[in-house]
Amino acid sequence: xxxxxxxxRTRERMRAGIVGVGFMGxxxxxxxxxxxQADLVAFCSRNEAKRNGDWTGIKGNFGPAGEQIxxxxxxxxxxxxxxxxxxxxxxIDICLPPSLHADAIEKSIAAGxxxxxxxxxxxxxxxxxxxAQLGSPGDVMVAHVLPFMPEFGLLVDAARDGxxxxxxxxxxxxxxxxxxxxxxxxxxxxxxGPLIDLHVHDAHLIRVLFGMPESVESSCIRxxxxxxxxxxxxxxxxxxxxxxxxxxxxxxxxGFTHGYExxxxxxxxxxxxAAYADEIxxxxxxVILHQDGRVERPDLGDGDPITSFVKELDAAAESIRxxxxxxxxxxxxxxxxxxxxxxxx
Numbered sequence: 519x520x521x522x523x524x525x526x527r528t529r530e531r532m533r534a535g536i537v538g539v540g541f542m543g544x545x546x547x548x549x550x551x552x553x554x555q556a557d558l559v560a561f562c563s564r565n566e567a568k569r570n571g572d573w574t575g576i577k578g579n580f581g582p583a584g585e586q587i588x589x590x591x592x593x594x595x596x597x598x599x600x601x602x603x604x605x606x607x608x609x610i611d612i613c614l615p616p617s618l619h620a621d622a623i624e625k626s627i628a629a630g631x632x633x634x635x636x637x638x639x640x641x642x643x644x645x646x647x648x649x650a651q652l653g654s655p656g657d658v659m660v661a662h663v664l665p666f667m668p669e670f671g672l673l674v675d676a677a678r679d680g681x682x683x684x685x686x687x688x689x690x691x692x693x694x695x696x697x698x699x700x701x702x703x704x705x706x707x708x709x710x711g712p713l714i715d716l717h718v719h720d721a722h723l724i725r726v727l728f729g730m731p732e733s734v735e736s737s738c739i740r741x742x743x744x745x746x747x748x749x750x751x752x753x754x755x756x757x758x759x760x761x762x763x764x765x766x767x768x769x770x771x772x773g774f775t776h777g778y779e780x781x782x783x784x785x786x787x788x789x790x791x792a793a794y795a796d797e798i799x800x801x802x803x804x805v806i807l808h809q810d811g812r813v814e815r816p817d818l819g820d821g822d823p824i825t826s827f828v829k830e831l832d833a834a835a836e837s838i839r840x841x842x843x844x845x846x847x848x849x850x851x852x853x854x855x856x857x858x859x860x861x862x863x
Contacts, residue, residue, distance in 0.1 A: 532835035535560035538613030544576045549827035555835040560593030562601040602629040627653040643857035650849030660852035666829040668818040683783025690720040690762040695770040704744045711744035712765040713859040722855035736862040
């Protein structure tokens with residue numbers, strides 16, 4: 519077993535190793551190149567071409583396609599077990615398919631590493647709660663990126679500092695075209711379907727903004743017994759109306775859309791984005807509708823999607839440095855999000 523690795527106070531930058539060189543592994547790689555708090559120092563892959571730096575076959579639904587990367591300054595391993603023996607690594611960045619998360623987390627924590635695991639933490643709430651308790655508090659962090667995106671982060675910041683009062687209502691949407699490139703998308707033992715893979719983003723955000731609902735009421739269309747398209751009402755003791763909908767539509771014409779309208783006591787915030795098959799996009803830019811009638815359109819930066827992942831990695835590095843895990847990366851909160859999704863199914 520590798521000796522326990524912690525981030526020394528004398529060393530400013532977190533040192534990470536990626537396991538899972540697919541689309542999210544590539545996005546995380548790009549984010550490390552821009553981070554001023556975290557360095558990618560290693561990765562592992564069973565694929566020899568990827569170990570040699572050929573990541574050109576990687577593609578996803580945002581960001582640039584994979585490229586040939588320079589691996590000369592990286593520790594390159596053919597297995598997670600081999601990478602865990604590298605005592606210079608502080609954190610294992612898990613970008614594997616969901617069904618492989620548990621084994622990778624268990625091994626990493628046993629080796630004395632911190633963990634940042636891509637969402638979902640697990641395929642069931644029971645497994646997620648168990649994994650969130652491994653190691654010391656905060657050792658298992660979960661990469662729910664939505665709160666780090668400026669369009670959604672503004673909601674989180676406003677709920678935290680009370681600038682508009684308390685959040686009192688919300689409508690959320692998240693819809694994709696058929697994910698034909700994932701043959702086991704609806705398999706509950708592998709990917710988990712739209713609720714666990716897609717809606718978990720909004721379940722996590724709702725949990726952050728409004729707290730844990732007492733119950734949910736959901737209607738859905740199913741595929742192979744798994745919810746495919748759904749609308750859900752989240753019930754709170756004080757009656758706040760919170761709803762979310764989406765899933766998979768049977769057409770590739772609209773590849774992706776997400777958005778929301780969230781009301782606070784003193785303002786309503788609206789945002790929506792959609793991408794269509796003709797390569798045209800439609801956006802309702804984030805707008806704040808103040809109670810006094812003012813319309814505010816805040817500047818959210820250059821729109822580079824990688825920036826949100828940089829913020830996420832930096833939050834993980836700061837969590838290790840300070841010993842206080844960011845609430846947005848907390849494994850227990852991620853487990854709550856999966857519980858919400860299970861209630862809907």
